[in-house]
Amino acid sequence: GEQVEQRPPHLSVREGDSAVITCTYTDPNSYYFFWYKQEPGASLQLLMKVFSSTEINEGQGFTVLLNKKDKRLSLNLTAAHPGDSAAYFCAVSDNNNAPRFGAGTKLSVKP
Amino acid sequence: DPKIIQKPKYLVAVTGSEKILICEQYLGHNAMYWYRQSAKKPLEFMFSYSYQKLMDNQTASSRFQPQSSKKNHLDLQITALKPDDSATYFCASSQDWGSSYEQYFGPGTRLTVL
Numbered sequence: 001g002e003q004v005e006q007r008p009p010h011l012s013v014r015e016g017d018s019a020v021i022t023c024t025y026t027d028p029n030s031y032y033f034f035w036y037k038q039e040p041g042a043s044l045q046l047l048m049k050v051f052s053s054t055e056i057n058e059g060q061g062f063t064v065l066l067n068k069k070d071k072r073l074s075l076n077l078t079a080a081h082p083g084d085s086a087a088y089f090c091a092v093s094d095n096n097n098a099p100r101f102g103a104g105t106k107l108s109v110k111p
Numbered sequence: 112d113p114k115i116i117q118k119p120k121y122l123v124a125v126t127g128s129e130k131i132l133i134c135e136q137y138l139g140h141n142a143m144y145w146y147r148q149s150a151k152k153p154l155e156f157m158f159s160y161s162y163q164k165l166m167d168n169q170t171a172s173s174r175f176q177p178q179s180s181k182k183n184h185l186d187l188q189i190t191a192l193k194p195d196d197s198a199t200y201f202c203a204s205s206q207d208w209g210s211s212y213e214q215y216f217g218p219g220t221r222l223t224v225l
Contacts, residue, residue, distance in 0.1 A: 032211045043201060044154075044216040089154055093210035098144070098167060104153040 002027045004092050006102030014110055019077040021105045023090035026071065033073050034091040034099055035064060044089060047075075080109045114138045115217035117202050122222045124192050131178075132187040132220045134202030140215070142166075142208035143185040145177060148219075149198035160185055161208035192224045 003026040013019045035047040048064050050057050050073070057064040061084070063076045073092070077084055087106050091099035118133040136143060145157040159167040163179040174196075178186045189196060199219045205212035 034213055036216075043218050044203075044214075046213045046215070049213050087153070091214075097210060098142075098156075098159050098205075098208060099210065099214070101146075101154050101156065 002030065002092055002094060002097065002100045004090065004100050004102045006090055006105060008105060009103065010106050010108075012108045012110065013080050015081055016079050019080045019084070019107055019109070021075045021077075021088050021090075021107070023073045023092065023102045024071055025073070025092045027092070027094050028068075028071065029094040030071070030092050032093045032099065033064075033066060035075050036089045036091065036101075038087040038089065038104075040086065047088070077107075080107075082109045082111055085109045113218070115202060115204060115215060117200075117217040117220050119220060120218065122220055124222065124224050126192060126194060126224060128192050129188065129190045130192065130222070132189070132200050132202075132222070134185050134187070134217060136183050136202070136204040136215075136217070138204055138206075138215060139183075140204035140206050141182065142205045142212070143179070143183075144203040144205075144214060145185065145187050146201040146203060146216075147198045148201060157187075158185075159208060166208050189222075194224045197222055197224045 006023045031052045033050040036044040038044045065074045090102040093099035115136045142161045144159045147155045157170045176188045199221045202217040203214040205214045
């Protein structure tokens with residue numbers, strides 16, 4: 001079945017710096033990709049949903065890149081601010097199964 | 112109003128006892144899930160249900176038993192509790208079961224087993 005590896009497990013950046021979180025997956029038939037954000041003490045909330053047909057997806061203050069050839073999904077936070085401090089989880093699915101989650105990345109943005 | 116309700120928010124149990132974690136969703140979704148999060152395993156998928164039928168079970172232990180009395184309910188019964196079961200248990204739901212549907216997570220139940 002699908003295997004999702006997420007890196008790094010912990011990431012610390014200064015305010016205004018960029019932060020990059022990457023997930024690699026194994027199933028070439030994966031078609032749907034998700035990023036979730038979990039603020040401290042809170043539940044997970046959907047950040048973005050990506051279809052395999054779109055390689056670049058832009059949100060508010062972040063960009064999601066999908067490289068299907070390398071089976072790699074990345075979340076790039078541009079100009080990170082302390083409010084971005086949270087755990088981030090990717091999720092990947094093929095057409096037949098519910099999404100599988102990565103292990104998560106704890107991001108700390110220091111002022 | 113909260114769309115996914117999990118009860119209780121905090122739960123303390125003694126080793127060997129049995130507890131039921133409650134989950135109700137009011138999103139009109141047809142699929143529901145249970146996840147567990149602890150320091151050892153950041154987010155661990157446990158079960159998925161669609162229209163009250165079990166679709167996927169990634170939990171090795173039979174001590175964990177989902178119970179679905181209604182389509183919008185998916186409770187989790189845990190028997191013979193162990194300290195290693197201490198974790199936050201998240202319930203989630205999606206419009207339908209399958210790959211394209213994003214999941215909505217409940218606030219979690221933090222279980223501590225002494």
